[in-house]
Amino acid sequence: MTSAYYPQIWQTVLQIPAGKVASYGQIADLAGLPGRARLVGKALGAAPKERPLPWHRVVRSNLQLAFSLGSTEANLQRELLLVEGVIVRGLKVDKAALWTPQLHELLFNLKF
């Protein structure tokens, strides 16, 4: 893990409010890393377990869960989202749950 990017990716993920979801690409952009969606995935996978990271609020751009249907992680993600009130049909997440961040909020929380 020799990446200085991970921290700011985690920081950005932490800004997703409960009950909302954001896509990998979206996170990458907001973290100041346009085009690095894949890196976000790596960052989440490499995130310390101690860190309370809401990774379940990160989905694919097509609004599908991050994992293949039937996988343990996919089921867990679905559970966690349902608990937060996010509607999940099959692999797809309700589009109404998509996070629409407001610039002033981000600038206040993320200072970089």
Added chain:
DNA sequence: TAATTGACCCTTT
């Protein structure tokens, strides 16, 4: 140094 990988994305069939 070169090749492979990946919790991805977008457009076109």
Added chain:
DNA sequence: CAAAGGGCCAATT
């Protein structure tokens, strides 16, 4: 709606 092809780029091997 599902599949396919091409692109992307840091991390890892």
